[in-house]
Each structure stands twice: as structure tokens, then as C-alpha cells.
Amino acid sequence: MTAAFIPDYSHPDRNRRVLLTGRPVGIPQPEHFALDECDLEPVGEGQFRVRNIYLSVDPAQRGWSNEAANYSAAVPLGSVMRALAVGVIVETRNEEFAVGQYVYGWFGWQDYAVVGPDALMTRIGEVAAPLSAYAGVLGMNGLTAYLALTKVGRPVEGNTVLVTTAAGAVGSLAGQLAKQAGCRVVGLTGDDEKVARCTGRFGFDAAANYKSGDLDDIVAALVPDGTDVYYDNVGGPILDTVIRTMNVGGRIVQCGTASIANWIPVPSGLRNEREVLMRRLQWGGFVIFDHMADFPAALEYLAPLVADGTLVHDEDIATGFDGAPGAIARLYAGENVGKSLIFVG
Numbered sequence: 133m134t135a136a137f138i139p140d141y142s143h144p145d146r147n148r149r150v151l152l153t154g155r156p157v158g159i160p161q162p163e164h165f166a167l168d169e170c171d172l173e174p175v176g177e178g179q180f181r182v183r184n185i186y187l188s189v190d191p192a193q194r195g196w197s198n199e200a201a202n203y204s205a206a207v208p209l210g211s212v213m214r215a216l217a218v219g220v221i222v223e224t225r226n227e228e229f230a231v232g233q234y235v236y237g238w239f240g241w242q243d244y245a246v247v248g249p250d251a252l253m254t255r256i257g258e259v260a261a262p263l264s265a266y267a268g269v270l271g272m273n274g275l276t277a278y279l280a281l282t283k284v285g286r287p288v289e290g291n292t293v294l295v296t297t298a299a300g301a302v303g304s305l306a307g308q309l310a311k312q313a314g315c316r317v318v319g320l321t322g323d324d325e326k327v328a329r330c331t332g333r334f335g336f337d338a339a340a341n342y343k344s345g346d347l348d349d350i351v352a353a354l355v356p357d358g359t360d361v362y363y364d365n366v367g368g369p370i371l372d373t374v375i376r377t378m379n380v381g382g383r384i385v386q387c388g389t390a391s392i393a394n395w396i397p398v399p400s401g402l403r404n405e406r407e408v409l410m411r412r413l414q415w416g417g418f419v420i421f422d423h424m425a426d427f428p429a430a431l432e433y434l435a436p437l438v439a440d441g442t443l444v445h446d447e448d449i450a451t452g453f454d455g456a457p458g459a460i461a462r463l464y465a466g467e468n469v470g471k472s473l474i475f476v477g
């Protein structure tokens with residue numbers, strides 16, 4: 133399809149970029165990044181130039197910038213920070229990809245990316261939602277919530293599903309999708325306003341602020357009949373607490389580890405193997421990039437729910453590159469309200 137909206141740029145010949153210049157140990161801070169500007173690079177045969185519109189800010193960028201245990205190589209120092217983005221093709225040497233085609237993929241924190249088809253996560257067909265949605269509810273966050281829940285969590289009607297980072301981009305969607313599956317859904321999140329959004333806006337049956345008191349008491353009050361599916365985005369002490377509420381045959385979705393401040397040295401702590409054994413738990417790790425073949429079917433499921441307003445989602449959109457160096461730290465401080473994006477149009 134042809135884009136109805138190709139932003140008009142005041143600097144069409146220059147590429148503003150956010151470079152990773154320092155190797156963080158733990159959460160990346162502003163000092164690990166530098167803003168930079170360079171000439172546009174040429175488009176090679178089979179490639180196309182994408183003009184980014186929305187840059188994604190993701191907790192996973194901590195892993196991509198670190199050298200600690202990860203599922204992909206760390207971003208080399210001095211390179212453009214790895215990031216997903218939504219953009220539009222403005223120049224092409226690939227007949228499969230026309231100028232005006234909206235795309236979502238690995239375009240980095242910069243104005244322009246010269247890439248080939250292998251950099252794409254999705255090719256945006258009929259634009260049925262605001263473009264920003266394709267980087268969130270119809271991008272990695274929505275796809276993760278849906279695929280991790282259905283493939284690893286496998287909730288059935290009547291189950292109790294506990295979700296962490298419950299008010300966030302992934303958590304709020306995982307909760308709503310579990311609710312749609314007929315489950316009792318409860319959430320843990322980091323402040324009282326987010327608790328209210330979980331039970332109000334996102335329709336959770338109950339939610340609590342995990343910082344508001346004794347964790348055992350907070351979790352026990354949320355799940356009086358135990359937990360059947362734990363959608364875990366945080367790990368650490370919350371996981372150690374929730375695992376002791378799991379019902380026999382329960383499933384744990386290990387989707388994130390946001391509460392682990394650092395992976396160097398390798399964290400150690402309570403031992404949970406006995407809980408897994410006694411409760412016959414299935415504890416599955418999930419990485420969205422293993423499931424690209426399932427994206428079309430997942431989007432077919434999600435898109436109508438977004439379009440008709442069944443699936444509610446929030447976006448936290450900053451404008452311009454200036455805030456990018458501090459954006460990941462801001463996410464880990466819990467300051468975002470919904471999917472964190474940077475508009476660079």
C-alpha cells in the first residue's frame with residue numbers, strides 16, 4: 133500500500149543518530165549514549181531507505197547493550213543503538229518494496245536506516261490503527277503478550293492468572309487477553325495510580341502495589357485460591373513469592389527479568405527447584421523473535437480487538453532525540469505510562 137502520510141523533514145540529507153558509547157553494567161544511563169549526525173549512506177541493490185517515525189524504547193535494550201548473558205550479541209560500542217521502529221520507505225532498490233510502504237523492524241535509534249527485507253518484523257498492510265500502534269499493541273508488545281500467554285501460559289477458563297508489570301505495555305495486554313480467555317486476572321505493579329488503571333481501565337479483577345507492604349501478604353491476598361498461570365516479567369523476589377502460591381500443574385511464563393538489577397555477577401538466591409517439582413510446574417522461557425512465523429496469525433487475532441476498542445492500550449510518546457539517552461532508565465524507574473515511544477518525525 134502507499135503511505136498517506138510521508139513526513140516532511142527539515143534535514144532530508146542528514147541522519148541524526150543515538151550511538152551506544154559506553155558499556156553499561158546493569159541499566160543503561162544517559163552517559164552510555166551520544167547524539168550524533170552524519171550524511172546519508174547510499175542504498176545498495178536489494179535494499180531500501182526507511183525514514184523512521186516512531187522509535188521504540190524497550191526493556192530489552194538493556195540486554196542488547198550489555199555483555200551479560202543474553203540471546204543476541206551486544207551492540208558494538210560506537211554503533212547506532214539497536215531498536216525497533218516504525219517508518220516509511222522513502223527510497224528503494226528492491227522492487228518488492230515501494231516508496232510509501234510503512235514498515236516495522238530493526239531500524240535503530242536514528243532518522244534513516246538503509247536495510248533489506250531481513251530487517252523487517254512486519255510489513256504494515258492496511259493501516260487500521262494509528263501508526264504508533266504498530267510499534268506497541270500491534271508490534272513486539274502485543275505479539276509477546278499474545279504468543280507468550282497462549283504458547284507458554286496456556287490459560288483455560290476459570291484459571292487464576294497473575295501478571296507482573298501489570299500496567300505496562302506487555303503486562304496490560306497479557307492481562308486483558310487472559311481475561312478474554314475467561315480467567316480471573318490479577319496484577320502486580322509499582323504504584324497506586326497504576327493499580328487503579330489495572331482494575332479500572334484494563335479490567336483486572338484485582339491488582340496491588342508490590343512496594344506497599346509485605347510481599348507474601350500482598351500476593352496471598354491477590355490469589356486466595358492459588359495461581360495457575362504466572363506471567364512473569366520481573367523475576368527476583370516477586371517470582372520467589374509467587375512460585376509458592378502456584379497450584380499443581382501451573383505454568384510460569386518467563387517473559388522478562390526487570391527486577392534483576394544486574395546480571396554480572398550471575399545472580400544467586402533462593403532455590404526454587406523443589407517448588408517446581410512438588411507443584412509439577414512448567415516453567416517456560418519466551419523470546420518473541422523465535423516466533424516470527426506466528427506473527428501474521430497473531431496480528432489477525434489482535435488487530436480487530438484493537439480496532440473495535442476491546443483491547444485497551446496506552447502510549448507514552450516523547451518527541452525528538454534529546455530524551456533518548458535517558459529513555460531506558462526512565463522505563464526501569466517505572467515512569468512510563470504505557471508503551472514508550474519516541475516520535476522523530
Ligand SMILES: NC(=O)c1ccc[n+]([C@@H]2O[C@H](COP(=O)([O-])OP(=O)(O)OC[C@H]3O[C@@H](n4cnc5c(N)ncnc54)[C@H](OP(=O)(O)O)[C@@H]3O)[C@@H](O)[C@H]2O)c1
Nearest residue numbers: 191297300301302321322365387388391418419420464466
Ligand atoms: N521475552 C520477550 O520476548 C519480551 C518481549 C517484550 C517485552 N518483554 C519483557 O516484558 C516486560 C515488560 O516490557 P514492556 O515493554 O511492557 O515495558 P513496561 O512494562 O511498559 O515498562 C517496564 C516496567 O517494568 C517495571 N519495573 C521496572 N523495574 C522493576 C523492578 N525492579 N521490579 C518490578 N518491576 C519493575 C516498571 O513497572 P512498575 O511501575 O509496575 O514496577 C516499568 O514501568 C519486560 O521485562 C520486558 O523485558 C519480553
